[in-house]
Amino acid sequence: MAAARSSGPSRGCSSRRPRAAQHPPCCCCCACACALGAGAASILRLGACSQQRSGKAGRVLRGDPRNAVTPLHSRSTSESCSASSRTSQRLSGVRVGGSEAVLEAAYGLLTRTSATLKECVAVRVSRKLKPQSSQVTSLRDDSPHGWFSSGGGRKTRVCSGPRMLLLLLLAAAWGPCFSGELRSPQRRWPVPYRRFDYRPKTDPYCQARYTFCPTGSAIPVMKEEDVIEVYRLQAPVWEFKYGDLLGHLKIMHDAVGFKSSLTGKNYTMEWYELFQLGNCTFPHLRPGMDAPFWCNQGAACFYEGIDDAHWKENGTLVLMTTISGTMFNEMAKWVKYDNETGIYYETWTVQASLDKKSTVWFDSYECSKFILRTYQKLADLGAVFKKIQTNYTSIILFSGEPIYLGNETSIFGPLGNRTLAAAIRDFYYPFKPHRTVGEFFVDLLKIIDRVILNHQFYLFYNLEYWFLPMKFPYLKIVYEEVPLPIGSKTSFGV
Incomplete structure (x- = not known):
């Protein structure tokens, strides 16, 4: 085996190079991605309203020079059904790697969706609103923060038109995870060592003080009975x-x-x-x-x-x-x-x-x-x-x-x-x-x-x-x- 060669005396241990491990998203994120389909682009724009995950997304470490990383600010539930002009905000500044940015956005989106759906359903059930026209003064998609006026002048929160449809689509795909708290994408520790399909040639710039494997030879084939x-x-x-x-x-x-x-x-x-x-x-x-x-x-x-x-x-x-x-x-x-x-x-x-x-x-x-x-x-x-x-x-x-x-x-x-x-x-x-x-x-x-x-x-x-x-x-x-x-x-x- 010509690839395995050697140096007479031991020269010590050392050799390496890094690469990022693939970190699979949680089942919720996978299901969400499948459900979004052709509407993925518009949905990802909602990521700007994503909640901050346990304070980790936007933390600033002492001496951490990554000034391009900006917090994913948490949003109150009242903003989650906001006008479409807000949902088109860009995820500018997220530079922790492409896949991480998408997962952060997806996480925030799904967390916000969960809270919104649960609140909307809870409000409708708890208040037992009757479908009478006299109760509803206004129900418009462009109403501020998705509020509408009810009979007593009191405003009640609902998820209107296209937003409700979008939330239901997400909920259908996200069903298995909907009952529990959403988990953030977890890395696999330790990071798996990366293997390659072949060994690249070394750069001439790299020079060894002591020649690698100077007396190396191919591994011999031994007789079976040896x-x-x-x-x-x-x-x-x-x-x-x-x-x-x-x-x-x-x-x-x-x-x-x-x-x-x-x-x-x-x-x-x-x-x-x-x-x-x-x-x-x-x-x-x-x-x-x-x-x-x-x-x-x-x-x-x-x-x-x-x-x-x-x-x-x-x-x-x-x-x-x-x-x-x-x-x-x-x-x-x-x-x-x-x-x-x-x-x-x-x-x-x-x-x-x-x-x-x-x-x-x-x-x-x-x-x-x-x-x-x-x-x-x-x-x-x-x-x-x-x-x-x-x-x-x-x-x-x-x-x-x-x-x-x-x-x-x-x-x-x-x-x-x-x-x-x-x-x-x-x-x-x-x-x-x-x-x-x-x-x-x-x-x-x-x-x-x-x-x-x-x-x-x-x-x-x-x-x-x-x-x-x-x-x-x-x-x-x-x-x-x-x-x-x-x-x-x-x-x-x-």
């Missing part, structure tokens, strides 16, 4: 250069080893960044380019041999299980697929708090995750692992609920948000490579001010940008156990 030993490999990141320095911080790199009983040959397989960890974590700000430039691909690396000294001296080299040649060949097919579709390195895990049960907003995609997926695939194929403890490194950011900002085009394109674009570039500037110690400490102070004092972080995930409202303890490196998987069947052919 018995192959599987080894857990772990060593400090950049151990080949700094020894056990990063091992004291538990910043570890993971790999897996194989040894054939028929040929006596052994192999190493790992997954890491093409252009080193720093390039996968922070972008380049290139002159003449508005958008940050990312060099964040990662890939699998397979090569013959296991560097015993590298893994044993400051790390781990331990037998995990044995598999058959058939299982190894099936695993090789999966590695090819995984390597061609999961192409961007994601350094950060982002979660709500230190609590292990807290919400994970984003999951990392790096060397250890590849090894965990490989173990799971082997377990699914029938491998039975020994009972040993396996710990892995995670670099965690802590934040409140992330805010989706958009992709490169919507932010940095011709019609993008220039204020937001400038804020993102300004945030990433201090993370550039430093030529002097003085520059480093000056930029370090800027990073502390932005991330810790002002609680701001801009995350690039799945080729899209997110705003993280940071909170204590802001960042932590953890080295925690992840148990070995258990397959659904026993290992065959071994």
